[in-house]
Amino acid sequence: KFGQGTSRELMQSIPRYLQINEILLISDQEFLPCHVMDQHWKFYVGCEELTL
Amino acid sequence: MAEAGKVPLSLGLTGGEATEWPLQRYARCIPSNTRDPPGPSQEAGTAPCPTWKVFDSNEESGYLVLTIVISGHFFIFQGQTLLEGFSLVGSKDWLKIVRRMDCLLFGTTIKDKSRLFRVQFSGESKEQALEHCCSCVQKLAQYITVQVPDGNIQELQLIPGP
Numbered sequence: 001k002f003g004q005g006t007s008r009e010l011m012q013s014i015p016r017y018l019q020i021n022e023i024l025l026i027s028d029q030e031f032l033p034c035h036v037m038d039q040h041w042k043f044y045v046g047c048e049e050l051t052l
Numbered sequence: 053m054a055e056a057g058k059v060p061l062s063l064g065l066t067g068g069e070a071t072e073w074p075l076q077r078y079a080r081c082i083p084s085n086t087r088d089p090p091g092p093s094q095e096a097g098t099a100p101c102p103t104w105k106v107f108d109s110n111e112e113s114g115y116l117v118l119t120i121v122i123s124g125h126f127f128i129f130q131g132q133t134l135l136e137g138f139s140l141v142g143s144k145d146w147l148k149i150v151r152r153m154d155c156l157l158f159g160t161t162i163k164d165k166s167r168l169f170r171v172q173f174s175g176e177s178k179e180q181a182l183e184h185c186c187s188c189v190q191k192l193a194q195y196i197t198v199q200v201p202d203g204n205i206q207e208l209q210l211i212p213g214p
Contacts, residue, residue: 015069017119022133030167032083037159037166040081044157044168045150045199 071191073184075116076174078128078135079104081167107135109174118171120191128171136169140195150199151189154181 032040082103107130109116114131120140121127128136138160140147148159157170173188175181189198 015121016072016117016129017070017121017125017127017137019132020129020134023137024133024135026080026167029082030080031165032081032167034161034164034166036083037161037168040168041148041150041157041159044152047152 070119070121071188073118073188074109074174075118075128075171076109076181077172078107078109078116078130078169079171080169081105104170116171116174118173118188120188124195140192144196147196148199149192149196151185154178154185156185156188156198 082105084103107113107116109130114129114133116135117129119125119127119129124139124141126136126138126140127134138147146160146162150157154175155170155172157168159166159168173181173184175184189200192198
């Protein structure tokens with residue numbers, strides 16, 4: 001925990017991965033069975049581009 | 053010089069601790085219906101995974117950054133929000149990555165549950181985005197093999213012909 005002496009300069013010297021203030025969790029609906037993921041995987045590996 | 057997708061960060065080593073790359077987009081796959089039987093319902097040329105939850109890099113929502121720390125930790129941030137975070141050490145057992153142009157697709161399988169996410173790198177030009185992507189792949193390659201289907205005939209043979 002930082003004391004009152006925390007300055008902007010100090011904050012900037014702290015790496016980004018130590019300044020996390022929120023984590024976006026993975027929702028259950030993002031999970032898929034392995035065999036389905038493998039199908040998707042093969043499809044995308046065969047795509048010309050992955051651009052959204 | 054305030055171009056879209058330009059992230060004010062120093063590429064390469066930041067204090068020797070971590071390497072950062074600016075991203076244009078990050079997306080999580082949301083399966084439409086995982087209980088569908090696989091196969092016949094899919095038309096050729098139709099993406100089997102139609103829904104992607106897309107996060108764009110911008111000032112309003114925050115810039116997207118991919119970070120690999122010297123310890124082997126992999127992070128994706130949007131501003132101060134952590135979107136992905138895991139260790140690359142020993143990840144070849146549960147993680148796979150494929151590159152297409154300036155995009156990477158990640159597939160993870162942990163405890164029989166899989167998920168997909170992908171990123172598109174940004175740069176001041178398409179070429180620079182591609183450079184960023186390739187330098188990130190080089191870094192990732194210290195821990196895990198990144199597939200590049202362009203140069204991998206065996207992979208392409210898995211795709212049924214027309």
